[in-house]
Amino acid sequence: MALKKDKNESEQRFPCLNPKMSDSDFGKFSKLIKEEFGIKMPPTKKTMLEARLQKRLRALGFDNHAQYCDFLFSPGGFERELTQLIDVVTTNTTDFFREPKHFELLLSTVLPDLCQRSRRPVKIWSAGCSSGEEPYTLCMVMNEFAENNRDFNYSLLATDISTDILRRAMNAVYPMSKVEVVPMALKKKYLLKSKNKAKPLVRVKPELRKKVDFRRLNFMESFPFKDHKDIIFCRNVVIYFDRATQYTLFKKFCATLSKGGYLFIGHSESISGMELPVRQIAPTVYQKV
Missing domain, CATH: 3.40.50.150 (Vaccinia Virus protein VP39)
Known part of the structure; x- marks a missing residue:
């Protein structure tokens, strides 16, 4: 009979694939994005930001947004990651001869x-x-x-x-x-x-x-x-x-x-x-x- 695995052990070995962002972390991201790029990021954009940051979390090996937030606001992390963050945040929709x-x-x-x-x-x-x-x-x-x-x-x-x-x-x-x-x-x-x-x-x-x-x-x-x-x-x-x-x-x-x-x-x-x-x-x- 297989032993029942401890819940914490399972979470550690298989981190959440779609981690939720805390309101506190979202507030930090929102303030930074407004100050650095001028882009407004109201609470209604939280789900969008969560989804768009997934790629950066995977690339950096982070399990959740809190780890990414700590990295971003560290001295070395801020310099390395700021240009990556704006690539995630911006929406690029355009066409040839748009508004002809x-x-x-x-x-x-x-x-x-x-x-x-x-x-x-x-x-x-x-x-x-x-x-x-x-x-x-x-x-x-x-x-x-x-x-x-x-x-x-x-x-x-x-x-x-x-x-x-x-x-x-x-x-x-x-x-x-x-x-x-x-x-x-x-x-x-x-x-x-x-x-x-x-x-x-x-x-x-x-x-x-x-x-x-x-x-x-x-x-x-x-x-x-x-x-x-x-x-x-x-x-x-x-x-x-x-x-x-x-x-x-x-x-x-x-x-x-x-x-x-x-x-x-x-x-x-x-x-x-x-x-x-x-x-x-x-x-x-x-x-x-």
Whole structure:
């Protein structure tokens, strides 16, 4: 007859695969995430954070969130783990030609206006670029505009807080389903098909990839570049911040814009009630005055 094993012995040998996070530990995580990254983490996000941290617990050999919390708040752990934590916390949802009216406005109004006012290269910033679909879409649009405007040139900066997502953006490899929205003419011109039919993938062509300067940036820190931008795309990013942080960030964006420059935000975002030096020219599109 098999002996009945002690409960504590079983728990030690087979730790819980889905450990629950204490309210105390969640409070520490939430405070840190808000202070370091500006991202609000209300109690309703506790279950989500529990699930997303599972991979880090397994990678580090921890049995529960309390052990991970102790490690994170240790001097060496904080330095080693902070970039890993932000990769876990951030949500990266994006598409090629997302919110297409923005790109139509670029071609019809914004770029002609900028070209008329100055012959210098247009400086564009994709802030919160995620896995790269937005900056590569911008490159396609800019290149198409350049074909009909021989003196036009541009530079494009793309930033994100997640080092993991930036690596994916720089690699520029996407499943075929991701590029279904890209017009066929642009697919043929700017994308390369994988020869492996078992894995239908595409990669952005080198001449487009080299146009994008990818950098890591935490919006809670000072912006490290001093040149003013003519166009800033920051769409569906500030929704993760509280209203006060949103206002602070929009003021920083406006300070970074050149006079007459354009700010594009997401359709789920608003600057209503904020005192900013901009005028609205279209839904979710603003020009610095």
